[in-house]
Amino acid sequence: MFDVLVYLYETYWRPDACPDHAQLTRKLSAVGFEDDEIRDALSWLDGLAAASQSHHGEPGTRSMRVYSREEQDHLGDVSIGFISFLASAGVLPTAMREMVIDRAMAIPGGPLDLEDLKIIVLMVFWSLGEEPDALILDELFVAPEERLIH
16 A cells, blocks of 8 residues: 555645546556555545544644554554654644544554654645655655765
């Protein structure tokens, strides 16, 4: 499923640039993706669209996000740490953070792999038509061992 999501991100600059599900399914199938991967990805994207419309209001300045036991088990410490890092850096506002958590919880299994979480973060930006900052893109795409320290 994540391969399909990455393909969509690289191929379509915004979700509204994607064709309807039937045509998109045909295109993805023609590119070589399996039917179950396509179905899972499109279902996940439908959930992302619903999550983007379900957020109402902003938390107070002194509010704090507390993860439920289920979220802790499913996301894992590394993914929660990464989400906290992005939020504290000011690049993942509250509404987007909640969308990331919602979509991460929709992935079966756990704890969630950090690379999969990074794709989820990228897709949340994509779904809102926002381009992440260049440093955030670097954080999302470049493996830590491949970074050059200046």
